[in-house]
Amino acid sequence: MEADSGYECSCGACSGSAEGVVQPRVPEGGAGSRSADPALVREGIFLGASCLIAGAGFLVESEAFGLSAPAGGSPALALFAGAYLLAGWKVIVGALRNLRAGRPFDELFLMSLSTIGAFLIGHPEEAVGVMVFYKIGEILQESAVLRSRSSIRAILSLRPDSARVLREGRTIL
Known part of the structure; x- marks a missing residue:
């Protein structure tokens, strides 16, 4: 049966009348809305730019354009360093902040240490790859x-504000 609200009830408690049935609330943007988080979009843009710069570093390193120079003055090294900083600046800053706060051996510090080590032993492309x-x-x-938080909020928004309870044939609000 359908009520004026357009909602069909099949619970049996209201005998299908749907009278007084509370409609589920749909969160802004609709249930399961897929609006992108601006911070994640920004991170994705930085990551994409880092990959493009690293790709240019690989092209230069392969001497495809005759731009290769002796070690220490390599344009490829500069490109890899730029790609690394673009991809990993938040990791490095977080590691330094945690180091100052007395938490030296966290994930950020270890990532920074290992990738800087790769630069120091002459493998900047590995450092960029690991950071990317x-x-x-x-x-x-x-x-x-x-997405999980959004789904949980959407599920919680389906909870009715009130319910009718039938006890011994009497409706209790």
């Missing part, structure tokens, strides 16, 4: 957390 994959993981994790 780390940031991809962070973005995917944050995206999953945001």
Whole structure:
């Protein structure tokens, strides 16, 4: 049966009349809305730019354009350093902040230490690769957390404000 609200009730408690049935609230943007978080979009843009710069570094390193120079003055090294800083600046800043706060051996510090070590032993492309994959993981994790929170909010918004209870044939509000 349908009531004036257009809502069909099949619970049996109201005998299908749907009279006084509270409609579920739909959160702003609709249930399961997929609006992008601006911070994640910004991180994705930085990550994409970092990948493009690293790609340019690989092209230069491969001497495809005759731009290769001796070690220490390599344009490829400059491109890899730029790509690394673009992808990992938040990781490095977070590591320094945690180091000052007395938390030296956290994830950020260890990521910074290992990637800076890769630069120091002459493998800047490895440092960029590790940082890029780390940031991809962070973005995917944050995206999953945001979607989970949104889903939980949507489910909680379906909770009715009130309910009718039938006891011994009497309705209790």
